[in-house]
Amino acid sequence: MTKLRVHNLAVSIDGFATGEGQSLEAPFGHAGHRLMSWFFPTRAFVEMTGHESESVGAGTRGVDDAFAAATNLGIGAEIMGRNKFGPQRGPWQDESWQGWWGEEPPFHSPVVVLTHHPRPDFSLGETTFLFRDASPVEALAIAVEQAGGLDVRLGGGPTVVREFLAADLVDHLHIVVVPIVLGRGERVWDGLEGLEERFDVEVIASPTGVVHYVFTRRPR
Amino acid sequence: MTKLRVHNLAVSIDGFATGEGQSLEAPFGHAGHRLMSWFFPTRAFVEMTGHESESVGAGTRGVDDAFAAATNLGIGAEIMGRNKFGPQRGPWQDESWQGWWGEEPPFHSPVVVLTHHPRPDFSLGETTFLFRDASPVEALAIAVEQAGGLDVRLGGGPTVVREFLAADLVDHLHIVVVPIVLGRGERVWDGLEGLEERFDVEVIASPTGVVHYVFTRRPR
Numbered sequence: 417m418t419k420l421r422v423h424n425l426a427v428s429i430d431g432f433a434t435g436e437g438q439s440l441e442a443p444f445g446h447a448g449h450r451l452m453s454w455f456f457p458t459r460a461f462v463e464m465t466g467h468e469s470e471s472v473g474a475g476t477r478g479v480d481d482a483f484a485a486a487t488n489l490g491i492g493a494e495i496m497g498r499n500k501f502g503p504q505r506g507p508w509q510d511e512s513w514q515g516w517w518g519e520e521p522p523f524h525s526p527v528v529v530l531t532h533h534p535r536p537d538f539s540l541g542e543t544t545f546l547f548r549d550a551s552p553v554e555a556l557a558i559a560v561e562q563a564g565g566l567d568v569r570l571g572g573g574p575t576v577v578r579e580f581l582a583a584d585l586v587d588h589l590h591i592v593v594v595p596i597v598l599g600r601g602e603r604v605w606d607g608l609e610g611l612e613e614r615f616d617v618e619v620i621a622s623p624t625g626v627v628h629y630v631f632t633r634r635p636r
Numbered sequence: 637m638t639k640l641r642v643h644n645l646a647v648s649i650d651g652f653a654t655g656e657g658q659s660l661e662a663p664f665g666h667a668g669h670r671l672m673s674w675f676f677p678t679r680a681f682v683e684m685t686g687h688e689s690e691s692v693g694a695g696t697r698g699v700d701d702a703f704a705a706a707t708n709l710g711i712g713a714e715i716m717g718r719n720k721f722g723p724q725r726g727p728w729q730d731e732s733w734q735g736w737w738g739e740e741p742p743f744h745s746p747v748v749v750l751t752h753h754p755r756p757d758f759s760l761g762e763t764t765f766l767f768r769d770a771s772p773v774e775a776l777a778i779a780v781e782q783a784g785g786l787d788v789r790l791g792g793g794p795t796v797v798r799e800f801l802a803a804d805l806v807d808h809l810h811i812v813v814v815p816i817v818l819g820r821g822e823r824v825w826d827g828l829e830g831l832e833e834r835f836d837v838e839v840i841a842s843p844t845g846v847v848h849y850v851f852t853r854r855p856r
Contacts (some may be wrong), residue, residue, distance in 0.1 A: 429651075429813075430651050431651050593649075593813075595832055595837045599829025605650035605817050606650075609819025610819070611817040619815060619842075619847055620841055621840055622839075625837055626839075627839055627841060627847050629815065
């Protein structure tokens with residue numbers, strides 16, 4: 417049974433998963449790196465990027481790392497929104513843009529990019545990007561086929577996660593609440609009143625000040 | 637040094653501290669009792685109300701109770717908004733309304749009720765209610781005078797807490813995040829972008845699923 421999983425979706429205490437004013441230079445808008453600063457010191461992130469640094473060494477091994485390390489386990493495909501893939505909007509002006517991630521994107525599996533403006537699929541390192549104009553149900557079917565029996569990760573951004581939650585397609589939702597008041601940006605929870613009725617919730621506070629929420633879909 | 641303290645302000649994970657449709661019958665609107673269900677089983681609440689029951693016995697003594705028990709310690713006066721005092725709006729139609737709390741309100745100290753429509757002060761049991769049309773700074777001065785050297789509690793509702801936070805008058809802010817998506821009601825965090833820069837934050841997850849946030853104002 418393939419599961420659809422969300423990992424590491426960072427949200428401010430006032431419910432914004434990204435700031436205002438997203439651009440090529442500022443992928444999280446005015447939020448800067450503040451929503452992900454719990455993630456960067458983890459061993460999982462250091463290993464993923466090879467960015468070992470003097471300040472974090474080989475990375476932390478606490479609860480933040482435990483969650484970060486679960487991100488890729490058992491994943492066979494990802495679904496992401498176009499805004500996660502890149503900052504362009506509307507018809508593709510520049511197909512030379514191949515994502516934020518350089519020559520070896522960290523996915524190592526097929527990625528379904530949701531867009532109303534399809535363009536040819538391409539492969540980069542071990543990752544294949546498939547551009548599809550599809551509903552959540554259709555996108556999940558495509559990703560499940562690509563995943564070869566493993567789980568599918570829903571990679572964001574917040575609008576996409578919200579749409580899949582509204583369609584009740586998400587089995588595992590890992591949210592990381594960061595104790596900052598962003599004030600503006602894109603809200604995660606809008607339109608999801610009563611979400612908790614469909615999920616069991618486990619809550620873990622990290623010494624770093626973030627809180628991990630694990631929502632597990634109840635059996636249908 | 638008198639401190640201004642907020643205790644037990646319960647907020648949904650999407651940032652609402654009360655639901656939509658508040659009325660005499662539904663003080664929290666469509667939220668019902670869901671924002672305070674962590675509070676009712678605590679020993680502190682059972683002792684305050686005398687509502688010992690078969691389901692909770694004398695009450696729990698875990699982390700939720702530890703926070704609930706701190707509510708009244710060292711408090712000499714309270715400030716509350718008119719909407720916490722009662723459901724009437726506009727000029728007072730009915731001065732026989734003396735609050736939600738019966739013949740012995742749980743405050744046992746002076747309570748400054750903020751209202752644009754003053755009415756005569758009155759005492760009920762050990763509590764005196766003073767009705768004042770005052771700015772946050774003015775209200776705090778009145779309450780400090782009443783508190784006799786003890787601290788002042790800012791009792792809510794959410795609009796009042798937000799106004800005092802915006803005016804940077806709050807020294808201690810205890811927020812309880814409840815893992816439900818309310819969807820509508822009154823938002824706590826609006827207009828408070830960057831609040832965290834003025835406070836140290838401590839975060840404690842309770843086994844009951846709520847998360848206690850303790851914001852302590854940094855020295856000025």
